[in-house]
Amino acid sequence: MADQAMKSLGSVLARQGILVAFILFMVSFTLWNPRFIDIDNVFGVIRSSAILGIMALGVTFVVIGGNLDLSVGSMLSFSAIVVLDLHENPAFGPALAIPAMFAMTLCLGAINGFLIGYLRLNSLIVTLGMLSAIHGLTLTYSGGQNMDIANQNETWFDVFGRGEALGIPVPVLIFLLLAAFLGIVLAKTPFGRKVYAVGGNGTAATFSGIPRARVVFMTYLISAFCVATAGLIQASRTMGAQNTVGQGMELEVLAAVILGGASLLGGSGTIFKTVIGVLILGFIQNGLLLAGLEFYVQFVVTWIIIILAVWLDIATKRGKLWSPIA
Amino acid sequence: MTDHTPALRLEGIVKTFPGVRALDGVSFSVLPGEVHALMGENGAGKSTLMKVLGGIYQPDAGKIFIEERETEMRGPLEAKANGVMFIHQELSLAEELSVAENIYLGELPRKSFGRVDWATLYSRTDAILEKLKVGFNARTLVGDLSIANQQMVEIARALTVDAKAVIFDEPTASLTDAEKVVLFDVIEGLKAQGVGIIYISHRMEEIFKMTDRISVLRDGEYRGTLNTAETNEDEITQMMIGRSLDISRNVEQVELGPVALRVENLSCGHLFEDATFEVREGEVLGFYGLVGAGRTEIAETLFGLRKPTSGQIYLKGEAVKITSPIDAIAKGISLVPESRKEQGLVLGMNCRDNMTLPQVGDLTAGPFVSDGAEISIYDQYRDRLSIKSPSWKTAVGNLSGGNQQKIVIGKWLSMQPEVLIVDEPTRGIDVGSKSEIHNLLRGLAKQGYAVIVISSEMPEVLHVSDRIVAMYHGRIMREFCATEVTEDSLIQAISGIEGTAA
Structure with a gap:
């Protein structure tokens, strides 16, 4: 009996380990500093997680499809810089700057998707290379200058980052709506099913008549679309941007997605879980700040979180913490 | 054969996997200087038995004796240390390395500071190769050798230790007739040195030419050992399949x-x-x-x-x-592929989703996959193929091989193919499900499918x-x-x- 109880406790821990860890973390931080679960603080965390969260939605598709996207950070810088620059360009203005920026960002996603989906190149290498290439592209485009909107009072452009609707900040609203939409696409449509199949077993998917290349290609387009949306919010919130605004975000995004329980091996994960992962990451970072640790500590913490999450994932699969095979 | 201490003796080996009793009390012995054939249909338990001998699987019950000394095989290295060597059907050689490096892989002779002692390595290897009378030397790259010669490298590897028993698993599968002659000479040589040899093959001709005794497995059970000189193909076949080969099917x-x-x-x-x-x-x-x-x-x-x-x-x-x-x-056209796990199924996905995968784009209500349409297809083929699964939500990876295969067959039947x-x-499927699937295939033809x-x-x-x-x-x-x-x-x-x- 006791043995049985230990076993079921073990399997709960294995399956819900991250949630359990999160609750422990929340409780201990609240005991440390009650301000942690102050309603304003909670909303603050959600609000500041929106940009990261939107990017994580897209990367969730890529990861479930069995690939990685490390180019989202520099792609975010690119889209923010481009939309700001075009906004300042009299030939465009805000109304044209936004669709133009989306088109350009989607092109970058299409390059990823073509190389990884159709040419079957390794996604780690392709997107790591893209990270660097897009960074160079952005710097070339901007000439290394930061972009700012000159007449901030004469544009409606700030609505995406600073606006509120129904008492909810617009970034949070976009995050939630996009999460709901993409969540339904992933869980309920034939396309979503194909993403799981391709990531779960690409060969079997091919043998089942699923166009593997096209499905992978689409996941990178979705990822790029999410980055463009996040870039728009980023640019609008600060009404200006540095060339490096998205630097390092690829790892945070990946941490959130894995933390939510999407397997790096592909084929598993959900949008809802990713949203949870985003919030967990947000609260951990916030908690560390409240604890008085320096902001830069979170880079180290992000890495630790990735390692733990990946380890937990693989340990759950093989039912052991360590094994010489498989 | 004056020495009657068996080189290798198995006693009551039992190995079960979920849903399958792969080995059910297998006992037999191999004498030194004897070539002992191990026969049985695919799935009879030969490879499981070899994996137990090689320390890859641990038996649930039973004992292994090497020269009457009880021995536990806890891993491949231990098997080797006890003098049990394998010549595998699928060669496991590193093509980019030399013959000598392959033979002594993992135990290269060393000099000070961990440097490889190449001179010793090559001279030792050449000494072994000389015994085998092969036309290549220690420095040849394995990738440059023919399949037959690569097999010789594996055999040479077996000769580096004081082998008590050498197991040949379908050694002639990819050899030409001339190459076979060389192989048989080598086996005769080993025999003369008093090594016990287990010889696994489906080829009756070789079995009767090469072996001294024949042991037969059927469905994981030991069916007996016969002296090769006193039996014939029919008797062996009957032992293997449990009936004389009666081809008149109904x-x-x-x-x-x-x-x-x-x-x-x-x-x-x-x-x-x-x-x-x-x-x-x-x-x-x-x-x-x-x-x-x-x-x-x-x-x-x-x-x-x-x-x-x-x-x-x-x-x-x-x-x-x-x-x-x-x-x-x-x-x-529908294809139930050769490898169910690699090509047929997404193992982490549930039964229903696997079955409807090729047509999921058509089972829609508006933009969404229709749950009802999927479940009705799943239910229909679950009943028709009598698939046993706790629920459609069960991950396919958790089903038995037979039920997994039925899911793949159901997946393609539900596409209503012409061909x-x-x-x-029935690769890797237990005996019960096997005959079910055979009947199913006959039934499909009867219904007018081209199969x-x-x-x-x-x-x-x-x-x-x-x-x-x-x-x-x-x-x-x-x-x-x-x-x-x-x-x-x-x-x-x-x-x-x-x-x-x-």
Whole structure:
């Protein structure tokens, strides 16, 4: 009996380990500093997680499809810089700057998707290379200058980052709506099913008549679309941007997605879980700040979180913490 | 054989896997200087037994004795340390390394500071190679050797230790006749040195030529050991399959329909050449041959996974080009692939989603997948194929092999194909499910499907087919009618012995 109880406790821990860890973390931080679960603080965390969260939605598709996207950070810088620059360009203005920026960002996603989906190149290498290439592209485009909107009072452009609707900040609203939409696409449509199949077993998917290349290609387009949306919010919130605004975000995004329980091996994960992962990451970072640790500590913490999450994932699969095979 | 202490003795070995009793109390012994054949159908437990001997699996019960000393094999290194060596059917050599490095991999002789002592390595290796009388030396790259010579490297590896027992697993599968002669000489040599040899093969001719005694396994059970000189092929066959090879199946003569698929002079590089055959509605066409004979490649070409280099495919009399699996499915061809886990199923996905995967794009209500339509398909084929699964939500990876295979078959039946190709329908499946699947395939033909069955198991191909195509080295050697085929003629055809097409 006791043995049985230990076993079921073990399997709960294995399956819900991250949630359990999160609750422990929340409780201990609240005991440390009650301000942690102050309603304003909670909303603050959600609000500041929106940009990261939107990017994580897209990367969730890529990861479930069995690939990685490390180019989202520099792609975010690119889209923010481009939309700001075009906004300042009299030939465009805000109304044209936004669709133009989306088109350009989607092109970058299409390059990823073509190389990884159709040419079957390794996604780690392709997107790591893209990270660097897009960074160079952005710097070339901007000439290394930061972009700012000159007449901030004469544009409606700030609505995406600073606006509120129904008492909810617009970034949070976009995050939630996009999460709901993409969540339904992933869980309920034939396309979503194909993403799981391709990531779960690409060969079997091919043998089942699923166009593997096209499905992978689409996941990178979705990822790029999410980055463009996040870039728009980023640019609008600060009404200006540095060339490096998205630097390092690829790892945070990946941490959130894995933390939510999407397997790096592909084929598993959900949008809802990713949203949870985003919030967990947000609260951990916030908690560390409240604890008085320096902001830069979170880079180290992000890495630790990735390692733990990946380890937990693989340990759950093989039912052991360590094994010489498989 | 004056020494009667067995080199190797097994006592009551039991090994079970979820749902399968793979080995059920297997006991036999191998004397020093004896060549001992181990026979049985695929799935009889030979490979499981070898894995137990090699320390890859731990037996649930039973004992292993090396020279009457009880020995536990907890891993491959321990097996080697105890003098049990394997010559595998699939070679496990590093092609980029030299012969010497391969032979002493993991235990290269060392000098100070961990440097490899190349001189010793090469001289030791050459000494062993000399015994084997091979035409290459210690420095040759393994990748440059023929398959037969690579096998010699494996054998040389076995000679580096004081081997008590050497196990040959289908050693002649990829050898030419001349190469076989060399191999048999080597085995004779080992025998003379007093090594006990276990020889696994399906080829009766070799068994009777090479071995002293024969032990037979059937469905994981030990059926007995016979002196080779005192038995014959029929007796062994009967022990292996539990009946004398009675080919008269109770095939009801079904009225055959029109030709569903006709293939003319189809080639795909050197994988297969000049294949011509046809299959009618209501008929099962069996493809028999050794692994690598080109059977799977023909199936993959028909399913649009490979591009033919020449030839023509006709579906219902109409010339077609099949460019992709999507195209094949649209034209009514379904393929139950050879490897269920790698090609057939998404193991982490549930039963229902796996089954409906090829048609999920059509099972929609508005933009969404229709739960109801999916479940009704799943329920229908679960009942028809009597699939045993706790629920449709169960991940396919958690089912037994037989039920997994039924999910794959259900997946393709639910596409209502014109032509159903089934590659190795019962590989790795327990005996009960096997006959269920055989009956199912016969039943499908009766319902008017055109079925192609590819199999490496002779009883299977004899049991389910109306006609049998025998392949050898990418070519169709002969076509047999199931009522007039004999085991001998089939074996000759797939071994290339009778080179002329009938």
